[in-house]
Amino acid sequence: MIRKKVTLAEIARIAGVSRATVSLVVRNSPLVAEHTRQRVEQIMADLDYVRDIGAARLRNNSSRTIGVIVPNLVNAFFTEFLSGAEEVMGLDDRVVLLANSRDDAPRQDQILQRFRGHGVDGVILCPAQGTAADLPDRIRRWGLPLVQSLREVGRDATDYAGADYVAGVGLAVRHLVERGHRRIAFLSVSARTSAREERLEGFARALAETGAEDGGIVEAELSWEGAMRSARRILDLPALPTAILCFNDVLAAGLMAGLRQAGCQPGRDRAVVGLDDLPLAELTYPPMTSVAMQPAAIGANAARLLARRLADPDAPVKRAIVQPLLRIRESSGGARC
Amino acid sequence: MIRKKVTLAEIARIAGVSRATVSLVVRNSPLVAEHTRQRVEQIMADLDYVRDIGAARLRNNSSRTIGVIVPNLVNAFFTEFLSGAEEVMGLDDRVVLLANSRDDAPRQDQILQRFRGHGVDGVILCPAQGTAADLPDRIRRWGLPLVQSLREVGRDATDYAGADYVAGVGLAVRHLVERGHRRIAFLSVSARTSAREERLEGFARALAETGAEDGGIVEAELSWEGAMRSARRILDLPALPTAILCFNDVLAAGLMAGLRQAGCQPGRDRAVVGLDDLPLAELTYPPMTSVAMQPAAIGANAARLLARRLADPDAPVKRAIVQPLLRIRESSGGARC
DNA sequence: ATCCTGTTTTAGATCGATCTAAATTGAGGT
DNA sequence: ACCTCAATTTAGATCGATCTAAAACAGGAT
Numbered sequence: 001m002i003r004k005k006v007t008l009a010e011i012a013r014i015a016g017v018s019r020a021t022v023s024l025v026v027r028n029s030p031l032v033a034e035h036t037r038q039r040v041e042q043i044m045a046d047l048d049y050v051r052d053i054g055a056a057r058l059r060n061n062s063s064r065t066i067g068v069i070v071p072n073l074v075n076a077f078f079t080e081f082l083s084g085a086e087e088v089m090g091l092d093d094r095v096v097l098l099a100n101s102r103d104d105a106p107r108q109d110q111i112l113q114r115f116r117g118h119g120v121d122g123v124i125l126c127p128a129q130g131t132a133a134d135l136p137d138r139i140r141r142w143g144l145p146l147v148q149s150l151r152e153v154g155r156d157a158t159d160y161a162g163a164d165y166v167a168g169v170g171l172a173v174r175h176l177v178e179r180g181h182r183r184i185a186f187l188s189v190s191a192r193t194s195a196r197e198e199r200l201e202g203f204a205r206a207l208a209e210t211g212a213e214d215g216g217i218v219e220a221e222l223s224w225e226g227a228m229r230s231a232r233r234i235l236d237l238p239a240l241p242t243a244i245l246c247f248n249d250v251l252a253a254g255l256m257a258g259l260r261q262a263g264c265q266p267g268r269d270r271a272v273v274g275l276d277d278l279p280l281a282e283l284t285y286p287p288m289t290s291v292a293m294q295p296a297a298i299g300a301n302a303a304r305l306l307a308r309r310l311a312d313p314d315a316p317v318k319r320a321i322v323q324p325l326l327r328i329r330e331s332s333g334g335a336r337c
Numbered sequence: 338m339i340r341k342k343v344t345l346a347e348i349a350r351i352a353g354v355s356r357a358t359v360s361l362v363v364r365n366s367p368l369v370a371e372h373t374r375q376r377v378e379q380i381m382a383d384l385d386y387v388r389d390i391g392a393a394r395l396r397n398n399s400s401r402t403i404g405v406i407v408p409n410l411v412n413a414f415f416t417e418f419l420s421g422a423e424e425v426m427g428l429d430d431r432v433v434l435l436a437n438s439r440d441d442a443p444r445q446d447q448i449l450q451r452f453r454g455h456g457v458d459g460v461i462l463c464p465a466q467g468t469a470a471d472l473p474d475r476i477r478r479w480g481l482p483l484v485q486s487l488r489e490v491g492r493d494a495t496d497y498a499g500a501d502y503v504a505g506v507g508l509a510v511r512h513l514v515e516r517g518h519r520r521i522a523f524l525s526v527s528a529r530t531s532a533r534e535e536r537l538e539g540f541a542r543a544l545a546e547t548g549a550e551d552g553g554i555v556e557a558e559l560s561w562e563g564a565m566r567s568a569r570r571i572l573d574l575p576a577l578p579t580a581i582l583c584f585n586d587v588l589a590a591g592l593m594a595g596l597r598q599a600g601c602q603p604g605r606d607r608a609v610v611g612l613d614d615l616p617l618a619e620l621t622y623p624p625m626t627s628v629a630m631q632p633a634a635i636g637a638n639a640a641r642l643l644a645r646r647l648a649d650p651d652a653p654v655k656r657a658i659v660q661p662l663l664r665i666r667e668s669s670g671g672a673r674c
Numbered sequence: 675a676t677c678c679t680g681t682t683t684t685a686g687a688t689c690g691a692t693c694t695a696a697a698t699t700g701a702g703g704t
Numbered sequence: 705a706c707c708t709c710a711a712t713t714t715a716g717a718t719c720g721a722t723c724t725a726a727a728a729c730a731g732g733a734t
Contacts, residue, residue, distance in 0.1 A: 005480075007690055018714045023692055033712060053454045054391040054400065055690035058719045063391065065434075065455065073420035074616070076413065083410035086437055090448075095455055097402075098435040100423055114432055117390045118402065143342075224616065253620050279411070282561065283590050285622025344720055355684045360722055370682060392720035395689045676734080683728070689721095698713070704706085 006049045014047075015040045026051055057119055064094045066306060067115035067123040071103040075250060076278045077295050078126070081150060084299025085124055092307055094121075101128040103191065116142060122310055124302045126150045129191045145309045149302040150295070151193045159309055161302035161320045163293040165195060165275075168324035169202030169245070170209070172273045172291050175326055176243045177210045179333075181271060185215035185234060185241035187251050189222045199247060199275065215241025220251060227251040231258025243271035243332070249278045249290055256284055256331065267333040277327050286330035294322050343386045351384075352377050363388055394456055401431045403643060404452035404460040408440040412587065413615045414632050415463070418487060421636025422461055429644055431458075438465040440528065453479060459647055461639045463487045466528045482646045486639040487632070488530045496646055498639035498657045500630040502532060502612075505661030506539030506582070507546070509610045509628050512663055513580045514547045516670075518608055522552035522571060522578035524588050526559045536584060536612065552578030557588060564588040568595025580608035580669070586615045586627055593621055593668065604670040614664050623667035631659050 012019045025040045057063040070078040086096045101108040108128045122145035136157040139146045149161040220230035246252035252274030256266040266272045267286040277292035301320040349356045361369045362377040394400040407415040423433045438445040445465045459482035473494040476483045486498040557567035583589035589611030593603040603609045604623040614629035638657035
């Protein structure tokens with residue numbers, strides 16, 4: 001019942017032409033005569049021929065496969081990113097090899113080896129926490145085109161797709177200042193990544209520009225529960241901030257739950273602002289003010305950068321930076337308690 | 338600076354043995370003498386040899402690649418599923434080709450062809466809405482092992498990994514009945530999938546078993562906003578239900594927002610219960626009672642079923658069904674207005 | 675020395691598509 | 705009839721690893 005695989009050679013035999021000719025037809029070469037092309041295409045359709053891309057790659061070195069490595073598949077930030085990248089790759093008839101580094105650098109190394117063995121044409125990498133700064137260089141020496149995204153190591157070493165985190169944090173801080181907040185705290189994460197540094201830098205800069213006071217930087221584990229537990233530490237800060245800006249929406253949501261548990265109503269007693277504007281920002285109570293980083297657009301950019309790099313390996317290094325948008329909802333209200 | 342690829346032949350030349358021997362070393366065959374193995378392995382390590390899996394597949398027909406097709410990459414239900422599957426595949430040193438069908442059957446067909454061309458060893462498919470019932474058969478005729486998951490067409494046609502949706506809905510209904518609700522509505526989706534049918538069937542069955550009254554079945558578009566708009570229609574139902582069970586958490590969250598907008602407080606005035614227990618269930622206000630379907634566990638099961646099928650193509654068809662768990666929070670409170 | 679046996683190693687073909695360089699075809703010009 | 709030139713087609717090698725079937729080798733036993 002299971003038919004044996006239909007190959008180029010078989011099509012050629014039936015059509016009475018050589019394998020080379022059929023190969024030209026498959027690749028839409030203008031070299032074949034129109035009537036030959038039609039006959040061969042008819043036969044391919046009849047026999048349900050599927051071109052073996054692996055075999056093709058062996059010869060011409062293009063697998064139409066790209067690897068994508070993300071540090072997390074639960075956080076919507078990364079899955080929207082992935083979704084954007086997959087979408088654009090599909091348009092180009094490329095296929096995505098997916099792997100989750102779980103933010104673990106050794107695991108990430110393994111994955112890269114695996115991808116290498118599978119002959120990917122290029123890699124989109126969101127580097128795990130603790131990735132060695134020379135990783136981009138090592139990858140380059142393998143002859144593997146690389147685009148970093150969302151995070152990066154070795155700044156300017158490779159093409160990069162991201163959002164302007166610094167500006168995004170600036171939007172949030174200015175919004176809070178306009179609402180009359182003077183002392184703003186930042187709920188950060190412990191994991192050291194470029195995304196964290198940029199957000200912290202944006203925070204410091206925006207404080208300087210607006211003249212608002214640094215309400216303190218508190219670190220939480222990157223999880224809903226971690227942020228919830230951090231509420232206590234924030235309320236115990238020597239000089240109580242009236243607003244708290246959070247590293248991302250997940251932390252902001254957890255913090256809001258924690259504050260409420262401690263009898264403090266976010267959006268009324270304390271302002272809370274998130275970053276990323278994930279769908280969950282609309283679901284929290286009260287709905288969360290956040291800054292949209294548009295991860296799907298970043299993913300799409302990353303895919304386009306990689307496509308460009310594959311087309312021209314010697315093109316100059318390029319950065320595609322998405323501008324963030326402030327989404328005002330209700331969690332950034334006043335400060336009464 | 339870019340070194341040429343290191344091949345088996347090169348290792349063989351340097352080690353002074355044949356390609357065949359090196360190949361045996363690569364595959365950990367017991368046929369090679371210990372000292373040869375060590376010498377060869379040393380050289381492979383020194384030269385940073387990476388085995389070309391594509392070339393290997395061409396000969397022995399195993400690419401250690403499996404395709405996963407999901408209908409959506411934004412809904413956490415599917416990304417958790419994906420995460421579970423990717424995880425287990427990685428343990429087995431397999432790699433995941435990911436694609437998003439966007440719940441579109443023709444697109445899904447294209448993807449399958451693409452996967453076929455890439456020589457995947459097998460496919461985990463969550464069939465798109467409107468998938469032809471004979472698709473599993475067609476895929477079988479291609480000689481491509483298939484596991485369906487989360488949804489299925491042509492029941493019992495293939496291995497299947499899922500959750501017991503019928504039982505899950507039963508848990509929710511019984512919980513509501515225990516809380517004193519007698520008239521329960523169901524907020525469903527328009528997209529026709531086996532998951533929808535099962536949940537509806539579970540609803541009908543649970544009503545029959547508990548003697549509760551069918552409060553009506555309302556359909557919404559599968560999105561947060563769609564559910565929000567449906568609140569009006571539910572409140573306009575001829576006989577107002579005291580509780581609404583929703584097809585999934587996304588709908589339940591939207592419905593809760595819509596109800597609140599209409600001046601009805603979920604969890605106090607009307608009970609709302611979701612299905613799936615996504616992380617967002619903890620973030621809604623009030624926190625949502627839901628039934629955990631454990632998509633990550635389902636994904637892991639799907640991967641294991643496929644691994645089993647690859648090991649033994651003639652094994653009998655098997656189903657792996659996860660038992661759902663009721664998570665009681667606050668949205669399933671009383672009915673006062 | 676010779677034969678046997680079990681252990682290691684290997685030459686050469688193979689998977690399916692593509693590349694190179696060359697052959698074939700056919701039309702038009704002389 | 706012969707030559708040119710462009711348009712088509714093709715034989716054969718090639719990519720890198722694995723398979724098959726057979727060869728080489730070592731260590732006893734005779």
